[in-house]
Amino acid sequence: xxxxxxxxxxxxxxxxxxxxxxxxxxxxxxxxxxxxxxxxxxxxxxxxxxxxxxxxxxxxxxxxxxxxxxxxxxxxxxxxxxxxxxxxxxxxxxxxxxxxxxxxxxxxxxxxxxxxxxxxxxxxxxxxxxxxxxxxxxxxxxxxxxxxxxxxxxxxxxxxxxxxxxxxxxxxxxxxxxxxxxxxxxxxxxxxxxxxxxxxxxxxxxxxxxxxxxxxxxxxxxxxxxxxxxxxxxxxxxxxxxxxxxxxxxxxxxxxxxxxxxxxxxxxxxxx
Numbered sequence: 001x002x003x004x005x006x007x008x009x010x011x012x013x014x015x016x017x018x019x020x021x022x023x024x025x026x027x028x029x030x031x032x033x034x035x036x037x038x039x040x041x042x043x044x045x046x047x048x049x050x051x052x053x054x055x056x057x058x059x060x061x062x063x064x065x066x067x068x069x070x071x072x073x074x075x076x077x078x079x080x081x082x083x084x085x086x087x088x089x090x091x092x093x094x095x096x097x098x099x100x101x102x103x104x105x106x107x108x109x110x111x112x113x114x115x116x117x118x119x120x121x122x123x124x125x126x127x128x129x130x131x132x133x134x135x136x137x138x139x140x141x142x143x144x145x146x147x148x149x150x151x152x153x154x155x156x157x158x159x160x161x162x163x164x165x166x167x168x169x170x171x172x173x174x175x176x177x178x179x180x181x182x183x184x185x186x187x188x189x190x191x192x193x194x195x196x197x198x199x200x201x202x203x204x205x206x207x208x209x210x211x212x213x214x215x216x217x218x219x220x221x222x223x224x225x226x227x228x229x230x231x232x233x234x235x236x237x238x239x240x241x242x243x244x245x246x247x248x249x250x251x252x253x254x255x256x257x258x259x260x261x262x263x264x265x266x267x268x269x270x271x272x
Contacts, residue, residue, distance in 0.1 A: 045165075045176060052143060052151050055143065059144060064223030065094055067227060067248060067250045068089075068249045069227075070090075071090055072244040073085060073242075074241065088100050089105065089268075093254065094142045096133075096142065097115075107124075108125070109121065112264065124265055136202055139190045139192065141225060158188070161179050164178070176194055185203060185211070190202050201216065210235050212233065213237075214233050214234075215231065215234075217230045220248070223250025225250070255269065
């Protein structure tokens with residue numbers, strides 16, 4: 001009888017402990033959910049100025065100033081089949097320098113963007129140049145080199161309606177959309193992750209009326225900021241290009257003259 005009584009008490013204790021643990025786990029889960037939703041709610045921003053201000057508060061002086069990467073580029077035909085693939089070598093230096101070297105570096109095929117001007121080199125020779133601001137650099141890291149007022153003015157000059165601002169969801173992540181109302185997928189706009197403030201999507205219409213829709217994903221934390229590893233391009237809704245970033249370096253040693261078109265061919269950040 002004593003052993004049976006002990007066993008019965010043991011069963012009661014185990015059941016009580018199990019019930020207690022369930023309550024504890026449920027409580028922790030609820031606390032976590034409410035805590036996360038509370039933090040999330042605190043990050044709600046009401047306009048473009050508030051977004052730029054928050055991004056500066058969190059990342060100015062911390063976000064990397066430059067980065068390099070080797071990119072595998074795949075382009076597609078209209079029927080969805082692969083048109084071609086190649087390796088590109090890319091370097092970005094905020095706020096306005098960007099360079100792409102296509103294929104074999106010894107062949108001298110590059111697009112060099114410096115201070116809103118673009119220079120196209122083929123076979124080591126300059127083929128053409130002209131005004132061509134790389135607007136996407138601003139919201140990828142360039143804004144940390146300008147005042148809030150300057151950033152808003154640049155966005156306006158680039159054709160973004162800074163009065164249009166909303167909260168949305170993109171691939172199950174909360175985002176802030178700057179430049180367009182909900183349902184408008186042709187006006188110039190940036191989609192910014194609401195938690196880490198990296199660029200997730202940008203939409204723009206070029207001079208010939210083509211709507212370019214670019215998706216950034218697989219971000220990794222590096223150098224005090226974030227870098228995407230996969231980029232997809234759509235033109236008028238058609239999937240045209242896929243990019244994979246490899247060998248990402250957010251503290252690269254870039255030659256001082258690397259973005260100077262007059263010094264083209266005198267040095268390169270990539271080493272075999």
